[in-house]
Amino acid sequence: MALLVLKFGGTSVADIDRIRNVARHVKREVDAGNEVAVVVSAMAGKTNELVAWAREASPIHDAREYDSIVASGEQVTAGLLAITLQAMGVEARSWLGWQIPIRTDSAHGAARIESIDGDELIHRFCLGQVAVIAGFQGIGPDNRIATLGRGGSDTTAVALAAALNADRCDIYTDVDGVYTTDPRIEPKARRLERISFEEMLEMASLGAKVLQVRSVEMAMVHGVRTFVRSSFDVPESINSNPEALQPGTLICDEEDIVEKEVVTGIAYARDESQISLRRVPDRPGISAAIFGPLAEANVNVDMIVQSVSEDGSRTDMTFTVPDGDLDKAIKVIEENREQIGYELIQSDRGLVKVSVIGMGMRSHAGVAATAFRALAERGINIRAITTSEIKFSLLISSEYTELAVRTLHATYGLDKAF
Amino acid sequence: MALLVLKFGGTSVADIDRIRNVARHVKREVDAGNEVAVVVSAMAGKTNELVAWAREASPIHDAREYDSIVASGEQVTAGLLAITLQAMGVEARSWLGWQIPIRTDSAHGAARIESIDGDELIHRFCLGQVAVIAGFQGIGPDNRIATLGRGGSDTTAVALAAALNADRCDIYTDVDGVYTTDPRIEPKARRLERISFEEMLEMASLGAKVLQVRSVEMAMVHGVRTFVRSSFDVPESINSNPEALQPGTLICDEEDIVEKEVVTGIAYARDESQISLRRVPDRPGISAAIFGPLAEANVNVDMIVQSVSEDGSRTDMTFTVPDGDLDKAIKVIEENREQIGYELIQSDRGLVKVSVIGMGMRSHAGVAATAFRALAERGINIRAITTSEIKFSLLISSEYTELAVRTLHATYGLDKAF
Numbered sequence: 001m002a003l004l005v006l007k008f009g010g011t012s013v014a015d016i017d018r019i020r021n022v023a024r025h026v027k028r029e030v031d032a033g034n035e036v037a038v039v040v041s042a043m044a045g046k047t048n049e050l051v052a053w054a055r056e057a058s059p060i061h062d063a064r065e066y067d068s069i070v071a072s073g074e075q076v077t078a079g080l081l082a083i084t085l086q087a088m089g090v091e092a093r094s095w096l097g098w099q100i101p102i103r104t105d106s107a108h109g110a111a112r113i114e115s116i117d118g119d120e121l122i123h124r125f126c127l128g129q130v131a132v133i134a135g136f137q138g139i140g141p142d143n144r145i146a147t148l149g150r151g152g153s154d155t156t157a158v159a160l161a162a163a164l165n166a167d168r169c170d171i172y173t174d175v176d177g178v179y180t181t182d183p184r185i186e187p188k189a190r191r192l193e194r195i196s197f198e199e200m201l202e203m204a205s206l207g208a209k210v211l212q213v214r215s216v217e218m219a220m221v222h223g224v225r226t227f228v229r230s231s232f233d234v235p236e237s238i239n240s241n242p243e244a245l246q247p248g249t250l251i252c253d254e255e256d257i258v259e260k261e262v263v264t265g266i267a268y269a270r271d272e273s274q275i276s277l278r279r280v281p282d283r284p285g286i287s288a289a290i291f292g293p294l295a296e297a298n299v300n301v302d303m304i305v306q307s308v309s310e311d312g313s314r315t316d317m318t319f320t321v322p323d324g325d326l327d328k329a330i331k332v333i334e335e336n337r338e339q340i341g342y343e344l345i346q347s348d349r350g351l352v353k354v355s356v357i358g359m360g361m362r363s364h365a366g367v368a369a370t371a372f373r374a375l376a377e378r379g380i381n382i383r384a385i386t387t388s389e390i391k392f393s394l395l396i397s398s399e400y401t402e403l404a405v406r407t408l409h410a411t412y413g414l415d416k417a418f
Numbered sequence: 419m420a421l422l423v424l425k426f427g428g429t430s431v432a433d434i435d436r437i438r439n440v441a442r443h444v445k446r447e448v449d450a451g452n453e454v455a456v457v458v459s460a461m462a463g464k465t466n467e468l469v470a471w472a473r474e475a476s477p478i479h480d481a482r483e484y485d486s487i488v489a490s491g492e493q494v495t496a497g498l499l500a501i502t503l504q505a506m507g508v509e510a511r512s513w514l515g516w517q518i519p520i521r522t523d524s525a526h527g528a529a530r531i532e533s534i535d536g537d538e539l540i541h542r543f544c545l546g547q548v549a550v551i552a553g554f555q556g557i558g559p560d561n562r563i564a565t566l567g568r569g570g571s572d573t574t575a576v577a578l579a580a581a582l583n584a585d586r587c588d589i590y591t592d593v594d595g596v597y598t599t600d601p602r603i604e605p606k607a608r609r610l611e612r613i614s615f616e617e618m619l620e621m622a623s624l625g626a627k628v629l630q631v632r633s634v635e636m637a638m639v640h641g642v643r644t645f646v647r648s649s650f651d652v653p654e655s656i657n658s659n660p661e662a663l664q665p666g667t668l669i670c671d672e673e674d675i676v677e678k679e680v681v682t683g684i685a686y687a688r689d690e691s692q693i694s695l696r697r698v699p700d701r702p703g704i705s706a707a708i709f710g711p712l713a714e715a716n717v718n719v720d721m722i723v724q725s726v727s728e729d730g731s732r733t734d735m736t737f738t739v740p741d742g743d744l745d746k747a748i749k750v751i752e753e754n755r756e757q758i759g760y761e762l763i764q765s766d767r768g769l770v771k772v773s774v775i776g777m778g779m780r781s782h783a784g785v786a787a788t789a790f791r792a793l794a795e796r797g798i799n800i801r802a803i804t805t806s807e808i809k810f811s812l813l814i815s816s817e818y819t820e821l822a823v824r825t826l827h828a829t830y831g832l833d834k835a836f
Binding site for chain 1: 434437438468471472474475476478479480482483484486487489490491493494496497498500501502504505511512514516517561562563
């Protein structure tokens with residue numbers, strides 16, 4: 001017997017037929033003797049409908065009202081799943097954030113979970129009741145509904161698994177796991193049996209859309225074993241199979257991964273813009289002069305590359321921002337031209353950041369150099385490079401995206417079975 | 419300055435444009451110096467969508483889950499109206515049943531309001547804030563959302579007006595008041611300037627659909643002056659008019675009505691079925707033998723007419739039920755044939771109950787006799803009659819509905835201006 005938290009996203013609960021399919025997944029786990037909490041998102045499309053109404057009412061609006069409006073989507077799904085489970089003979093009830101309660105901070109619209117009181121849920125598990133929890137929401141210090149931001153249902157599930165000390169958190173989604181890279185770009189991409197929290201965090205941060213960054217962060221901090229799997233498998237067909245045979249990807253501690261690879265996956269993110277400031281004075285405080293005003297203007301700066309100046313007096317500063325922020329960023333820089341003192345500003349939009357991720361980089365030298373060689377051989381120009389302990393990212397022109405991803409995927413042997 | 423509770427139904431908040439119109443009504447009252455609480459229903463069609471999903475999930479379902487699902491509709495409207503008011507510069511916030519709280523009993527799906535804590539709302543009024551309240555919902559003793567049943571937003575508004583000791587409760591709807599009868603049947607029907615609580619209660623009970631019966635009951639018990647008016651009037655055009663000139667109907671104490679009429683209105687209800695039990699033993703306990711089992715089966719019995727027996731041994735018993743309950747009622751009666759001991763059961767569906775309502779009947783004799791004569795002159799056969807202090811109801815064949823309503827409307831002079 002295990003205590004499991006299952007999470008189903010919007011496409012998995014898009015209509016009553018799919019909700020029935022979800023209920024069968026839940027029933028399978030209950031029949032196997034497990035205690036089950038299920039976290040659900042809003043039915044696909046519903047959150048967008050609610051957000052559109054709020055925007056139509058007023059483009060700029062009170063985040064507390066927005067939260068109350070959009071949280072209703074998950075409220076509906078939770079009730080519908082509870083009814084469906086009951087009709088299948090599974091004892092179940094729905095729980096809203098304020099009923100558990102899931103307490104958050106006061107950052108309405110992007111709140112963080114501060115505490116979850118799991119006592120009543122655990123009491124109900126002992127009585128054989130399944131808890132169906134509306135994801136994405138909690139209650140703020142002001143006694144009002146607070147939402148966790150887009151994708152917040154993943155965070156609800158992981159946080160709940162941590163609070164309940166669950167044995168596993170199963171994230172059911174429309175793909176059957178985490179892949180070495182995006183299968184739409186590289187058909188040879190393979191599903192990973194296991195991936196470490198750290199690698200998954202980089203994958204999610206760098207563009208892989210399977211899981212929200214914050215939920216991975218939380219799983220890592222609390223050591224929640226998180227299993228990404230497909231909700232579209234027929235629940236009955238996997239009824240009697242042992243867990244080891246389920247298709248999916250287990251996100252776990254590095255120590256639980258026996259066969260470690262140097263490189264685990266290739267991620268990419270489109271719609272990056274590059275800004276280069278030419279011949280900036282090479283003096284202390286220059287970074288603050290550039291990036292301080294950008295931060296104040298809420299421009300999300302990603303890669304930053306500073307060239308070494310030849311004579312110690314002038315240097316070039318290159319950084320990237322999302323395409324959507326480019327105009328604002330240029331305006332901010334130009335307004336601060338005097339303080340910064342650059343000679344020329346150049347920019348380019350529609351670039352792509354390709355990232356190579358792997359825990360093995362910590363112990364293997366020359367991993368990045370292999371990539372530079374492989375891309376050079378195919379004539380792909382690298383415009384900027386950033387590195388960290390377990391990944392490096394390369395900025396390239398978008399027309400090379402597919403070629404670069406496939407080249408790197410093959411270079412690190414990811415298309416071969418382990 | 420007055421404290422007003424305004425209530426807007428589903429068609430008045432069907433989309434963002436109409437919600438803006440509602441906001442203008444609210445702003446007009448705020449600008450006039452009033453303290454305002456607004457109660458809103460779900461956007462037209464939304465409750466039906468939610469109910470359909472719940473039914474699709476399972477035809478028979480947990481009322482607590484149903485409540486949580488359908489209450490989301492009002493939650494959305496309340497947030498949207500709050501946002502819209504804020505965009506117009508009116509300070510406002512939304513309130514859900516559990517936040518105020520509006521406490522109900524545990525009858526999920528048809529709960530009754532037990533108490534409303536208005537302290538925080540009144541505190542906010544003093545700060546100039548409008549309270550936008552999700553109608554139709556409260557919180558039950560089990561700490562779960564409980565809904566008041568269809569039309570429950572009217573009840574929320576009146577109960578809130580009572581709890582806040584409001585000066586008036588304005589029910590904005592898609593008609594501009596209460597009419598002497600249904601204008602679709604009798605074009606000469608006139609809007610009533612005022613109607614007493616007791617008469618309105620009979621009108622609502624007997625088929626007039628302007629207000630829910632329970633909300634009128636509550637208005638009567640607590641003496642809440644309730645003004646029925648149209649939400650489709652252009653808010654600005656009535657900005658500066660005094661209250662007396664607003665089109666609408668004030669539901670109030672009988673003493674506040676100067677010009678009392680003998681008959682106030684004609685109501686009708688379709689889809690009634692008649693069941694007659696012939697030659698039932700005329701003995702004590704016979705009514706209990708018939709109506710006890712029907713009540714247990716949740717059959718809603720309306721009119722009951724017992725003929726006087728000729729020789730004191732056998733009598734006929736006639737009663738009406740909604741068409742939808744007829745088959746069930748006959749089944750129950752036949753199952754209890756031995757205990758009841760009737761000789762013959764006869765039934766007829768698709769009948770109409772026409773009712774004449776007026777406080778003046780208490781002091782005027784012969785009011786009903788006038789009706790019998792008028793209908794007889796037009797060849798309309800009366801199948802059953804029931805009377806109470808301030809109304810009488812006649813059961814007739816449905817093909818005479820329009821003729822009967824128009825005849826009675828003219829007979830009591832309702833088509834003449836007072």
